[in-house]
Amino acid sequence: MNSTQEYTTPVVVTLSSCAKEDAHSVFRLLRQSFASDRADNDVPDYTSHDTSDVHTSVWTSTFEVSPSHAKPGPVRLTAPVRVDLQGTYWGVDRMTETLADAFAVKPQGMAAGDQEKDVQILLESGSG
Helix, strand or coil: CCCCCCCCEEEEEEEECCCHHHHHHHHHHHHHHCEECCCCCCCCCCCCCCCCCHHHCEEEEEEEECCCCCCCCCCCCCCCEEEEEEEEHHHHHHHHHHHHHHEEEEEEEEEECCCEEEEEEEEEECCC
């Protein structure tokens, strides 16, 4: 039986040590490439009235990574963004490749298991 349904795998993306505007830029880019558990108009926001320390904010979203997706162009950030990706090897690798199309990606660490891996990267503004 032939199926036209495309294989997808969930990848959890966690952003930290960044301003909400940079978190929004990263999530907006990923939503252009992959289905997300968040609405298109969902914008990261601070949950505290004290926004003086942006380094304590963390934003998380789950994306359904698929083999075919839109290739993003370069994206500007106001400062580096720490990203944690968790999912299957294939899903995390595709997500990392997509992020590398838009940002300068600097590996920070990785933990691997039998079926999944957790990758830490630092994003900086892409060239272009």
